[in-house]
Amino acid sequence: MTVLQAEALRGLAGGAVHLPGDPLYDEARMPWNLQVDEHPAAVAYPADPQEVARIVRAAAESGLRVAPQGTGHGAPPLAGRLGDAVLLRTSAMTGLRVDVASRTARAEAGVLWGDVVTRAGRVGLAGQHMSSPGVGVVGSSLGGGVSWYSRQHGLQCSGITAVELVLADGTFVRATDDQDPELLWAARGGSGGFGVVTALEFDLLPVRTAYAGMLAWDWQHAQRVLTAWAEWTADAPESVTSVARIFQVPDDVDLPEQVRGRGMVMVDAVALGDPEAGARSLAPLRALGPELDTFAEVPAADIAHLQLDPQEPTAVYANSVLVHGFPADAVEALVAAAGPGSGSQLLFVELRQLGGALARPSRRGGALDHLPAEFLVLGVGLDVGTGWSAVRADAMRMLDSLAPWASRASYLSMAYEAAARRGFAAEAYERLVRIRQSADPNSLFVAPRPTDND
Template identity: 45%
Template sequence: MSVIDRITDLRTRIRGAVTTPEDPTWDQARQAWNLAVDQRPAVVVEAADTADIVETVLAAREAGLRIAVQGTGHGAAARGGDLGDAILLRTSALRGVTVDPERRVARVQAGALWEDVVAASAPHGLVALHGSSPDVGVVGYTLGGGLSFLARKHGLASSHVTAIDIVVPSGELVHATAVECPQLFWALRGGGGSFGVVTEMEFSLLPIDEVHAGVLMWPADRASEVLARWRDLTDRLPEEVTSIGRLQSFPPDPAVPEPLRGKQMVVVEAVSLLGENETAALLQPLRDLRPELDTFTTGAPTMLLGLHGDPPHPVPAMGGGTMLAELPDAAIDAVIEMCGPGSGSPLIGIEFRHLGGAVGRCAEGAGALSCLQGRYAVFMVGAVMSPELAGALEQAIPATIDGLAPWATGGAFLNFTEMPIDASQAFGTTTIRRLRDIAAAIDPDRLMVANHQVRAY
């Protein structure tokens, strides 16, 4: 009996769907959110419940296959390794979220998206440390640390996790907390997906009724003065303000508002937990540069899901990131030369997220990733609309990262690293050794194919 025949008996063992290359829905079943990633697993399983996940892990062991878990596929490009000997285990049907307003915690299933958490927590005046995109998966994001718009005040999302249920590679369902399986619980908070299949995650929520947030925009030919002014501001902004400086190109698409259509802009985005007046005083040096667009407003934190303008549907994308210790004028000049007006760069965006504050302090009792070193986390992205653009981006992304190398920390933030790298770059020597020991103990047969696997394939 072939491997595929052995695994298709899974159809009788689970409630969810099993799709093989012979099935007419194969291409749809294997498609990641990132449409540029051509995933070719041995088989795709769409789990309908936790029992399906246990059964799939056991079946993979019996068939000599590995397990690649996917919530959405936002991080699909980051996962190395050939999937030809793997089951792609999709959790996208498991989107349940429950909120306990008394304890201020949310419990989510493996496939929950951030928009699901916001919908469930906002009616209680509670806020989660979600990222810029509504449809990123909670579990994948949090396993990688999770950098939110409130990071400078509240640290990484992974530091707010209180419990994780996980099917470990032996097939056992384990409940991990600070007191039960504390080693595994430590590894899962920022150490990634190398340790099993998370079925549920519980994390604390923050009581926040209002934020003051928005974007300021200028044409990109003002990038030098705007980015320098923003950089100066980041030296003195309080932790209640998390901001992003970015260069962004808008497509010549009728759906894009006319003043931005087909243009490259320099943008400063900020989210403040201070009131409108205090925030306005802090941002005045930027307003002195007379932005063409100013959308700052005070409102419910639900508005943060749309602030960054991330694509609301799957796209073909290629991205990369780096971490900067500083952003002097020379670095700004380099960015503009590589990605600014007239550069011909195939990137549509490059952004600098201001770190420091709580996200720069390694939290006591937190997990494997308890802080981010450096002053700015950089993320760059391009749309892979043709093979020519794919080739151009394959060159431009590493070249742009190299161009910023004089100011880089040498570290990495794995959520912003969209290609397989040696995960030791993201952790200190002691941490990566501990993560590898835990992975070796829990997954001696190397069942898991994770993004940013802590052990090399």
């Protein structure tokens, strides 16, 4: 029946609509995260908001739902929920404007962070980009957005000043603090589900350069290095944001030769302001004698490539936990679960330093306005032939090892299996539900992750 329903979409979006059985359907339906093998009723590639509106109206008239998607990095929570939906891929909407005077950017729904980094960097500005330049601006911003500048400037979503979207009835809205402020509030970290976001406007930062780089040791030193790093973070200035990792580095020619094919423990960091002050702040970590030290003053645009995240479409499993503190016994538990001798096949376990501005509610407000924890611990694995159940088991064993320090809250953008409620304070979640029901009373849009009503 859904195939007949989807036939009504043919000819829309300049013909860029693909149905099951069409030659390009299998290619069109694939997200960045290839772990997900979803078969939607149709896949559509609109070029502008007008085409989005026509697709939304046609889907509603045909009894289908709509699931917007940019890059598909966060596709796993949609798994098994798109059989009666039009997967609306926004990758063709690539308009980007940088306003130097107001230090803002307007990015359409297909713009990647790498695009923003390059364009803003030419004029001495920086966006609060994610760790990979291939991540979409809209999807990551709607979900919160933890960046290399977050300890000083907060979540990326708090910098959103306007959101443009197509609602369930096909009408176009530009929401600001003065017009449709509830929709703007929901866009600040609410993950979507209230319309098809076609563009965002957001603040840029006056950052030309930063003191940034990587320190790396053999992972046999994981206990010593992570214990020292956790102690160091307690007094680190807000101008410094760091990430520690246990990394089973692939033997890939695109990676640094010194770490290729090895188990490593690494600390990446970005320090804003005076480079000499940044170097002084990192001195305690340098005293641990890393094998590799790449720190230098670099253009802000280079920071998007600091971490060794895969950029090509990849099948990955990821899950995370927010933790309150990371004492020595937590380090010991983590290393036992994911370090040398653990048998873990996770590609990496990442510990993101939070706190600073991330711990304080944003003055602008939003569905997600801060993160109530000191660290975010993320486990990422690839299927190396043992199957996804084994990868998930390794990730869950690592997360369970941190249960004594775990928060009840979750950062949904990095928690594939967490319930939607855990991503928000109770009052914020109820408000978000009301906004979605008001904007989409017939549940046309597929929620970003399962809810009580799914």
